Amino acid sequence: MRRFFTPGWLGLHALAIVLCAAFLGFGWWQYDRAQAGNDRSWAYTFEWPIFSIFVIVMWIKMMRDELSGDETRQAPKVIEEPAAAAVKRELIRQHEAEDPSLAAYNRYLARLNAESRG
Template sequence: MRRFLTPGWLGLHALAIVLCGAFLGFGWWQFDRAQSGNDRSWAYTFEWPIFAIFVVVMWVKMIRDERAGVQPAPKVIEEPAEAEVKKEIIRQQEEEDPALAAYNRYLARLNAQSRGRG
C-alpha cells in the first residue's frame, strides 16, 4: 500500500477526487438549469456524472494494474531465418508466375492500344 502514497500516486488520487467533484458539480448545475426550463440541460445532467464514473473506473483500473504488476509487453525480438529458408524464400519470389506474366502482358497491350487512340 505504500506505493500508492508516493507523490505521483497522491497526485493521481487528488486529480481523481477533483475531477469527480467537478463533474458531479457540473451535473448538479445542469440539473438546476434543466429544472428552470432549459431542455438541452437534461442531456448534460446525465452526461457529467457518466464522466465522473469513467474517472473512477480508470482510477480503479490503474490501481489494479499496479497491484498486479502489469508491465508493457516486451518488444518482439525477431530471430534471423536460417540460410536455407532465406534462399527458398528468395527463389520463390524470383520465380515468374505464369498467370501474373500473362496479366502483365494484357495490361501492356491495353496501354499500347490506349496510347494509339490518344
C-alpha cells in the first residue's frame, strides 16, 4: 500500500479527485441550465456524471493493475530451443561467409538491435 503514496501516485489521486469533482460540477451546472429551459442541457446533465464514473473506474483499474503487476512480471519465454538456435547461427554464419554484403547487413542489424535494448 505504500506504493500508492509516492509522488506520482499522489498526483494521480489528486487528478482523479479534481476530475471527478469538476465533472460532477459540470453536470450540476448543466442541470441548472436544463431547469432554466435549455433542452439540450438534459443530455449533458447525464453525460458529465458518466465521465466522472469513468474516471473512478479507470482509477481503480490502475490501482488493481499496480497491485497485480508484481505477480504477472515474469522472465520472457525462450522462443526457440538452444540447439535450434545454434544450428540457425551456424547457417547464418555459412551464408555470411558466401556473401559479404549480407554479413555487413546482418552486423548492422545486430548493432541496431543491441542499441535498442540498451
